[in-house]
Amino acid sequence: MQWEFRLNFELENRWKKNPAKGMTGYGTYNQPEGTWSDDSSLTFCLAESLAEGYDLKEIAKKFIRWKNEAYWSARGEVFDIGLTTSKAISSQLLKKNEISELKNQKYYGNEQDNGNGSLMRIIPLLFLIKGKSIGEQFEIIWEVSALTHRHIRAAMSCLIYLKLAEELLEGKSKELAYLNMRNKIVNFWDEIEFSLIERLHFDRIIKDDVRGLRIRDLKSGGYVIEVLESSIWFFLSSETYKETILSIINIGHDTDTSAAIAGGLAGIYYGREGIPDFWLASIARMEDIFDLGIRLNAKYCN
Helix, strand or coil: CHHHHHHHHHHHHHHHHCCCCCCCCCCCCCCCCCCCCHHHHHHHHHHHHHHCCCCHHHHHHHHHHHHHHCCCCCCCCCCCCCHHHHHHHHHHHHHCCCHHHHHHHHHHCCHHHCECCCHHHCCCHHHHHCCCCHHHHHHHHHHHHCCCCCCHHHHHHHHHHHHHHHHHHCCCCHHHHHHHHHHHHHHHHHHHCCCHHHHHCCCCCCCCCHHHCCHHHCCCCCEHHHHHHHHHHHHHHCCCHHHHHHHHHCCCCCHHHHHHHHHHHHHHHHCHHHCCHHHHCCCCCHHHHHHHHHHHHHHHCC
């Protein structure tokens, strides 16, 4: 524990002394500038599957193909994968060929299934669930989350995130979107008699106003609750897409995932024009990403 504390302290001080100011390459995994990690790969796998229609089995197949064949990787290599995600794809998904078994994964969750790995890839699901009742939304969200992260807490984190994103997609201000989301989530919890013990984990986001937290209270590691808190905090507290991304990166920890999650909200709010052109120019396979967006839009937005 002393070693872990010292390492975290040194990492945090390194970020403070040398903060990220833009896109760079050859960092932790020695990848060129513009390379995306597992967060984006699994997001693109989900988006492509949804563009073909909602099919849980096809989503699972694409996740397996990514892990085994580097499908939807930036440069033909899987260089980063979370432990829970890796274990789920290697065991649960490969062995579950029946759709009923995939749908039942949510009933097998435990405390170890509360990493950030389903939240980081969930944003494309907004296209499918927008406009549905919150009960229908949650059933679909939990099914998709449970492919890798089966616990209800991980799924509820995804619902909170997508409900905020839905409010933003409807053109609401940040403040109104956040307020509406909190009210709708509380009403839904009362409706389904959501466990009071589980509700406690979300107090700082739902019961309280997350903006009341100090920056030193925020974390963005592997636990789904802490990265959800940080992502919403930095999105609400920043004025631009660039500021949102760089600010959350500079608290360190699991930076690719925290930036992906905060970036999902910022991308909806600020739009394509809000993303720096020189960032877009650097991203690998940009034409493929644009094409995927067009296909997803054609399926759900016409």
